[in-house]
Amino acid sequence: MIRPHRKHSLWLAYILHRISGFCLAVFLPFHFYLLALALTEPDRLDGFLSWTDTPIVKLAEFGLVFLLAVHFFGGLRLMALEFFPWSTSQKTLAALAIASAFLVATIFFLQVI
Amino acid sequence: MSTKQEDIDVSVWRGDPHSGNYENFKVPAQESQTILDVISWIQQNQDATLSYRFACRVGMCGSCAMMVNGIPRWTCRTHLNKVLNGNKLVVAPLRNLPVIKDLVTDMDPFFDKWIAAEGLHHPSKTRLDPIEEIEPKSIGRVEIDTGIECINCSICYAACDTVTNNSDYLGPAALQRAWTVYNDVKDADKQTVLDAVSGDGGCLNCHSQGSCSVHCPNDLNPMNAIAGLKRATVASLFSRKG
Numbered sequence: 001m002i003r004p005h006r007k008h009s010l011w012l013a014y015i016l017h018r019i020s021g022f023c024l025a026v027f028l029p030f031h032f033y034l035l036a037l038a039l040t041e042p043d044r045l046d047g048f049l050s051w052t053d054t055p056i057v058k059l060a061e062f063g064l065v066f067l068l069a070v071h072f073f074g075g076l077r078l079m080a081l082e083f084f085p086w087s088t089s090q091k092t093l094a095a096l097a098i099a100s101a102f103l104v105a106t107i108f109f110l111q112v113i
Numbered sequence: 114m115s116t117k118q119e120d121i122d123v124s125v126w127r128g129d130p131h132s133g134n135y136e137n138f139k140v141p142a143q144e145s146q147t148i149l150d151v152i153s154w155i156q157q158n159q160d161a162t163l164s165y166r167f168a169c170r171v172g173m174c175g176s177c178a179m180m181v182n183g184i185p186r187w188t189c190r191t192h193l194n195k196v197l198n199g200n201k202l203v204v205a206p207l208r209n210l211p212v213i214k215d216l217v218t219d220m221d222p223f224f225d226k227w228i229a230a231e232g233l234h235h236p237s238k239t240r241l242d243p244i245e246e247i248e249p250k251s252i253g254r255v256e257i258d259t260g261i262e263c264i265n266c267s268i269c270y271a272a273c274d275t276v277t278n279n280s281d282y283l284g285p286a287a288l289q290r291a292w293t294v295y296n297d298v299k300d301a302d303k304q305t306v307l308d309a310v311s312g313d314g315g316c317l318n319c320h321s322q323g324s325c326s327v328h329c330p331n332d333l334n335p336m337n338a339i340a341g342l343k344r345a346t347v348a349s350l351f352s353r354k355g
C-alpha cells in the first residue's frame with residue numbers, strides 16, 4: 001500500500017527511478033560477465049545467444065529496454081528539474097518533447113531490425 | 114454533501130510523548146464543516162481534555178496542521194466533504210515532529226531549523242541609510258515572491274520522507290526561507306546562507322520527491338526553491354578559488 005501522502009506523480013517518478021536503477025544495477029554484472037565470455041569462452045557465448053532467441057527472453061529484453069528508458073528519462077527529468085530554473089510547465093513540455101522523440105526513434109529502430 | 118444529519122466516524126489520536134492510540138467518536142455531519150470544526154465539536158461536546166492547536170481559523174497563522182486521513186493538511190481550511198473516506202475520518206498529529214499531547218506537536222525542531230538554515234536577515238545597511246529600492250519585476254524579487262507567502266504550518270515538513278529518514282535534514286520550509294534570503298539584494302551575507310544550506314543536513318539531501326510542493330496548502334513550491342539552492346551550491350564550487 002502506498003501511504004496517502006505519497007500518492008502523487010512526482011513520488012511515482014521518484015520511486016520508478018529508484019527501482020529501475022536498482023534493477024539495472026543487479027543486471028549489469030551478468031551483462032558484463034556475458035560479454036567477457038566472448039573473450040574467454042566463445043562457444044558458451046554462442047550457446048547463450050541462441051537461447052536469447054526464445055520468446056520469454058525477448059520479453060525480458062523488452063523489460064530491460066523499458067527499465068533503461070525509464071531510468072534514462074527519469075535522470076533527464078531530475079537534471080532538468082534541479083538544474084534549469086524553468087517554470088514547471090516548461091519542464092513538462094521538455095519532458096514530453098524528449099519522450100516523443102524517443103518514441104519516434106524507437107519505432108524507427110524497430111522497423112529497421 | 115447532503116444536509117441530513119448523519120454521524121461521521123472520527124478516529125482521533127490520543128496520547129502523550131511516549132504512547133497513545135486512536136479513540137473513536139461519532140460526530141454529527143453538518144454542511145460546510147471543516148476538520149477543525151469536527152475536532153472542536155469533539156472537544157466541546159464529548160471530551161474537554163482533547164488537546165489541539167489553532168488560532169486564526171482562516172489559513173493565516175499556520176497552527177492548525179494535522180494528519181487527516183494520512184495526509185498533512187491545514188484543518189481550518191479543509192472541508193470534511195473533500196477528504197471523507199466513506200464515512201470515516203482519521204486525525205493524527207503531524208508527522209516528523211514529537212508529540213506533546215493528542216494532536217499537539219512540538220514545533221521547536223521545525224523552527225530551530227529555520228535558524229540553522231540562516232533563514233535570517235543579515236543587514237547590509239544602518240537605519241541612517243536610505244531605503245533600498247527593489248524593482249518588483251527583478252529576477253531575484255520574482256524568485257522570492259512565492260516563498261515569502263509561507264505560513265510556517267510545517268505541512269511540507271510533515272510530508273517530507275527525507276526529514277523522516279534524516280532528522281538532521283533542514284526540511285523544505287527552512288530551505289525555502291533560506292532561498293528567499295539568498296535572493297534578497299538587501300541581504301549582506303549570502304555566503305553564510307550558502308554554507309548553512311550546503312552542509313550535512315542541507316539542500317543536497319533532497320530527493321526531489323516533491324511531497325512538500327504537492328501538499329503545501331498555499332501552493333508554494335519548496336522543491337523549486339531547494340533546486341535553486343542546489344544550483345547556487347554547485348555554482349559556488351566553481352567560483353570559489355581552490
Ligand code: SF4
Pocket residue numbers: 272273274275276284285318319320321322323324325326335336339
Ligand atoms: S522535494 Fe525535497 S524537501 Fe520536498 S518533500 Fe521531497 S525530499 Fe523533502
Ligand code: SF4
Pocket residue numbers: 175262263264265266267268269270285286289328329330331332333335
Ligand atoms: S512551505 Fe507551505 S507547507 Fe511548508 S510551512 Fe510554508 S506554507 Fe506550510
Ligand code: FES
Pocket residue numbers: 167168169170171172173174175176177178187188189190
Ligand atoms: S487556524 Fe490558523 S491556519 Fe488554520
